[in-house]
Amino acid sequence: MLNFCTLFDSNYLDKFLAMYESLEEAHADFTIYVMCFDKRTHEILTTMQKPHIVFDDVVELETRYPKLHELKNLRSKAEYCWTCTAASIEFFLLKYSLENCTYIDADLYFYQDPAVLFEEIAESGSDIAIIEHRYNADAKDAETSGKYCVEFNFFSNSERGREALAWWKERCFEWCYQKFEPATEEHVARYGDQKYLEMFPVLFRDVHVMKHLGAGIAPWNLKQYRLVSRGNEIQLEHLSTGWRGPLVFYHFQNFKYISENTVNINSQCKDKQLKYAIYYPYVYRLHRIRHELREQYHLEISTRKSYSSNRLKAFIQRYIMPYRVKIPSDVVHFKKVKEAVERLEILPEGN
Numbered sequence: 001m002l003n004f005c006t007l008f009d010s011n012y013l014d015k016f017l018a019m020y021e022s023l024e025e026a027h028a029d030f031t032i033y034v035m036c037f038d039k040r041t042h043e044i045l046t047t048m049q050k051p052h053i054v055f056d057d058v059v060e061l062e063t064r065y066p067k068l069h070e071l072k073n074l075r076s077k078a079e080y081c082w083t084c085t086a087a088s089i090e091f092f093l094l095k096y097s098l099e100n101c102t103y104i105d106a107d108l109y110f111y112q113d114p115a116v117l118f119e120e121i122a123e124s125g126s127d128i129a130i131i132e133h134r135y136n137a138d139a140k141d142a143e144t145s146g147k148y149c150v151e152f153n154f155f156s157n158s159e160r161g162r163e164a165l166a167w168w169k170e171r172c173f174e175w176c177y178q179k180f181e182p183a184t185e186e187h188v189a190r191y192g193d194q195k196y197l198e199m200f201p202v203l204f205r206d207v208h209v210m211k212h213l214g215a216g217i218a219p220w221n222l223k224q225y226r227l228v229s230r231g232n233e234i235q236l237e238h239l240s241t242g243w244r245g246p247l248v249f250y251h252f253q254n255f256k257y258i259s260e261n262t263v264n265i266n267s268q269c270k271d272k273q274l275k276y277a278i279y280y281p282y283v284y285r286l287h288r289i290r291h292e293l294r295e296q297y298h299l300e301i302s303t304r305k306s307y308s309s310n311r312l313k314a315f316i317q318r319y320i321m322p323y324r325v326k327i328p329s330d331v332v333h334f335k336k337v338k339e340a341v342e343r344l345e346i347l348p349e350g351n
Helices: 010-026 039-048 058-064 067-071 077-083 085-095 115-124 159-174 195-203 272-297 311-319 334-344
Strands: 002-008 030-036 053-057 100-104 108-110 128-132 148-156 207-209 225-230 234-238 244-246 249-251 256-259 262-264 331-333
Touching: 002 010, 002 085, 010 030, 010 039, 010 108, 010 272, 030 039, 030 058, 030 085, 039 053, 039 272, 053 058, 053 085, 058 067, 058 085, 067 077, 067 159, 077 085, 077 159, 085 100, 085 148, 085 159, 115 148, 115 207, 128 159, 128 195, 148 159, 148 195, 148 249, 159 195, 195 207, 225 272, 234 272, 272 331, 272 334, 331 334
Parallel strands: 002 030, 002 100, 030 053, 128 207
Antiparallel strands: 100 148, 108 249, 128 148, 225 234, 234 244, 256 262, 262 331
């Protein structure tokens, strides 16, 4: 059985449920441990009683790590979640005596059974696995945000795994903000909880860097691929290496709502055939889940999100960034999505 964990508040519940459904379809034998960052998330998951979900209240995490009470008032909601990433993984490993646990972001979506990724980790014999961003060559934030991504991070419940987690946890407690700070004599280079991962191969032995090019695909590397086929599974080709294979999971980072029926997918890719094959089924499913949450649980999910504890940056993220469109075809209307998905008969299950 695969053990995953994640954390979020009710503003990400729609994305989490989309990810959860995709996992159910791709791999039936898994458990996902959820750290609920508000009461509404805990209440709704309690009512839903999904079979593969185990969830805990962030209050329990804060009780185990009292330092968090202080940090909660010093960081934005997003920064506080990042602060808690390593602590949450450690919490679940210890509380439930798990053999291992893989952190996954709530805005991932699985198109293929991730078992192939765990086969790769097992073959490496490693206690820790991290994944590269594999940024586009023209990426402006590659240096500041880090070589590795906090999106799919494996830790065994072993001395090595716990040692790396403990180090990462303490660094995040010390500093975790949405800004870049270069290395000094006092600290390593840092950005949120993510830049710290660059130190893993330096400080810890047998850290495996994921090699499967069908994992970790995201807006920052999507244009490195082309669509080969879109039948029962999405087959891609990596343009520079010639690798061909299935899309395992996609990270829907920077996906922003302009209105309830219009989204700016922010794909950073001009290839409509490629990006729509990936994004349309996700948009369709997300729209259905948001409607169900509104109708059944009276949950209105905000379309305005911010991450920074800096007020000016937070204002820009909340009220300006959703309308900043770099590629016009990234603005997607649900009516068009619905027509395309139903016409191509690639309807996600449960509809």
